[in-house]
Amino acid sequence: MASSSPSTGNEMRTIHSKAVTIQVEGLYKHYGSVAAVCGIDFEVERGEIFGLIGPDGAGKTSTFQILAGVMEASAGQARILGRPPRDARLNLGYLTQGFSLYADLSILENLRYTAGLRKVPKADFRDRAADLLTLMGLEQFPNRLARQLSGGMKQKLALCCALIARPQVLLLDEPTTGVDPVSRREFWDLLAGIAIEGVTVVVATPYLDEAERCHRIGLIYEGKIQQTGTLTELRANLGLHRIEVRAENLPTAEAALQAALAPGETDLVDLQSFGDRLDILTADVDTATVQIRDILAQKQLSLQSLEANDPTLENVFVNHLRRQGADPSYRPFPYHRRQSRQLSRHQDLQQDASALPEPSVAISADRLRKVFGEFQAVKDVTLTVHYGEIYGLLGANGAGKTTTIKMLCGLLPITGGSMSLAGETQNLHRAEVRSRLGYMSQKFTLYDDLTIRHNLEFYCGVYGIPRSLHREKIEWVLETCGLAGRENTLTKRLPGGWKQRVAFGASVMHEPDILFLDEPTSGVDPLARRQFWRLIRDFARQGTAILVTTHYLEEAENCNRLAFMAAGEIVAQGSPTQIKASQSGQLIELVTSQTQTASQLLKQQLPSWRVSIFGDRLHLVLDRPEQDIGLVIQCLQKAQIEIRSQRLLPFTLEDAFIGTIQRAEVSP
Template sequence: MSEAAVVVARDVRKRFPAARGGRETVALDGISLDAPAGALTALVGPDGAGKTTLLRLVAGLMKPEGSLRVLDVDVAADPQAVQNRISYMPQRFGLYEDLSVQENLDLYADLHGVSREQRRGRYARLLEMTDLGRFTARPAGKLSGGMKQKLGLACTLVRSPELLLLDEPTVGVDPLSRRELWQIVQQLVDDERLSVIVSTTYLDEAERCARVFVLHEGRLLAQGRPEDIRRPAQGLCFVASPPPGEPARLLQARLLDDTDRIIDAVPQGGEVRVIRRQAQRKETAQQPGHARAWRPAEARLEDGFMVLLRERQPKAGAAAPSTAPYAQAASDEPIIEVRDLVRKFGDFVAVDRTSFTVNKGEIFGLLGPNGAGKTTTFRMLCGLLPASSGFLRVAGVDLRTAPARARRRVGYVSQRFALYGNLSVMENLTFFGSAYGLHGERLRARIAAVLAQFGLEAQAQAASGRLPGGYRQRLAMAVGLLHEPDILFLDEPTSGADALARREFWRRITTLAADGTTIVVTTHFMEEAEYCDRIVIQDAGRLLALGTPQQVRRQAGETDAHRMNMEEAFIGIVERGRKRETAEAQA
């Protein structure tokens, strides 16, 4: 084993036995790689690529085929020796929500045999890095999502490991908390020369790493420094401007349909970032998608990633074409009206006098840090939670007096898969269709329509719990749209999804909006705010910003000379709001 590597894999394979009536699953198929010591290493790839399986093998939780040495130990021969020297934070880290922050730390220290003397110094450093020192007596269940992730990381690090494994540590975490988590990890690498291997769906996070491994269908597709992964996209990247007054998502949709010339397209700062199939720097009379202007752009790691994947999945991301032309379907007719909305839990004010409207046919985004009140607002809009006070009308119905009638006009897709995993796709659709009041020929017609719309015909008899993540999301969308609702509510629908799956999802949402469905969505991917007609940013229950993505970026300080992305705007607005609130409290 090289002194410069903490993990050395040679022809590593992992297969899982066939489920009843199914085929054997090959999760890893001949992986060979060296992960450097004292540095950050990223594992990236689409859903089902094998990232989590590889981390579990490295952690000694499963036995590999092939050769896998971790910290110069054969992990298959002596997994306990590896586990004694590493720390592993899985996607769903097991915090005890009834225990306080301090009690969780103590419990994990007891489990790892950390002495009282070692704890004093280690706790002080961890609480300082995570900024949890003020909350040691608070139950873990009452922490925000970002704080829970930081506590999970602190519990993982109660002992000082030689290797830290992190499986998508920032899924479901807002941009501020994501930045803080990465500052902690980077500090450990810089100060302690800790070796870290992280799997992530955020490709800007992989850009920070010393080495990146791109996995696809259990195989190693590419490896190297971030600049090596970017290289296939060099000279192919451009930024295109949409026609005046047109949302960037509509230009993006037309570009994605132009598969002969376009590899990828994604909204960015009111424009569209495009990867062409050939380096065409000179403008032509007929630009793809009828874009107004093009300018070259430097390739990012995500661009190289998309080029690599599109070569193997040329039609990935395509959706069924809209039955209407791509046009902005939003009108000036309000379909949701919110005035002075308040929700209290005891003495705690979760939503504090929020007011806004959503117009028919709009894509409307609810954004905010973990614990900001957006999920509470979202649940009130869906009729799942009553308001403490204020006025709330959805689809022409006052939710305070007739919530059941309003719910019949809306569809809902939750962050977590909420369907019956032991039922087939068809059985789920039949059950939920009946619950929506559909029967007979009408139910059969709607099931056939959504199966075709979401490309689920081939999976109709498959158990929904065994579907890949992207197909489970399609099924959830199909169920939410069975009864043809006026409004579709989407609660962090792409949390944990890879870049390919997010492209496919938003391509479908653009189609729905073009056909007249109103969309209300919460998300922690700030790039997804660019798909919205308008967005709200909340924090501490208060509304901080409301407007089009461009208006919100301008509020954050964007100028013609200094362009901002939505993540920069979001962080700037939230930090400014918190400073203002602190100043008001001290006045």
């Protein structure tokens, strides 16, 4: 265990005399009085993929800008290839957030311009461009304008531009934000190939699950690197295991287990509630398993399943931050009107859901269609959301999520199909219907240059809350957000997580029966995100129907039920467990002596989405593992690649999503 602490790990590598290409020491960056980067140190070796993982505003982009030589550090130093970043600029490839492509130029023109900037000789350019475009699968339309490309293609073009001058160091600042999961996978496969060729890659991402594909990870939060190490090292450092518990009546089970978390009582360390399971962290799996069984037996709750697993990176991150006391305190939402109004209607639902054959329906859609001109944005979407349920709508950008949510809340007329909202099917934009809905959009819709109080007063007016109740409601939101006494702060001064709580407060002030949340958590750090989901869950348990869209697949675990959307259609629907279970085949992790060669070999045998590189490991999706694994092993042995270990892994929602989509593409 001692050798896996990050500092020792670094030393060992340096001793092995691998060349260090990036060296960062005590780096600081201040913007006026705000410190964005507060003294970070790290080193990256040649050919390594180093992931800088953290939420928005953690200091990732500032660090990248300093490394790319486009911004001065306030203090400390960064050296790339032994030189100050500014002097190493031509040896760097830098992919910025948002890709910085010229929308009005074609693929080839974008490439040619970048090549010109980076002094690529004209003779080299033609070959290099052809190679790169073929590698990225863009060779068929070199004259298409950048603005006509999908997110995934833009990202690949940006990578082409970054690679055109054969850089030794590649800096990628959130390369996968706004890109669909399938393209993300392909992108990481490409990166793995690039790193093998000796290019040093530093990549920033807010997606914790992506970090698993880096060789080493630095967790960055509030301008400091909290921890560095390989995924295995970080997990080992945490020293905890994760147990997935599935039981009937989760809320009661959660309450019972939560009570047992108090120190000294049991070996349970942390509890996290998801849509259809509870995650428990513990140091000792065996004892904890017994304890969990006991507790649930006491409450006479039947246990459906109990699985021990590796902790996720999110567990590592959250626990690390908790130890530092960064966890904000949680205050439940105080309900006023709701109790009397809702309980009469939904009492049965909350008290014993099982006694009722079908809980009342809040939103239902049957073969819903939307056509914009020639373009079918939404095709035959059928779904039902009940009161008290969190329903997730997942999909890549442009899959039709936002169009669907807008139709369901009555903002957009439907082209075909039928729907009902809060029991109404006609005139959905009537005031009586509207007053029972809450909507929180992607951008939080708070006015940045108003104070918090003014914002809330504005929304009181918008939702037609009687003037006499304004004061009470506003106090209530402020209290809940922990912002009492700070109501005269300008909204733009609030950090992302707080702002989002205020926005949430504003959209539920009128205590809606049905709540629509459109990507509510983009750009929020993991701790705040966890709290936010707790708040949403509280609301659902009070009987509110909640429809939420997200592109964080890991987060979709919080939903009771969810639907995957692709190209306007629902391709899979069910609870997270059902969806994962319905995936045919198995996920297998292989550790081999030559990851890259093995991957190339296997991709010739299998469809390429079934093979992906995760750091120094390979993930394979096999439909008939018993037979196929034999072939795989044979094939690798023939190439004299040693297989060091192999094991079965549970599917993540992302695996399920990619599998579903890839299979859907093949079958029709």
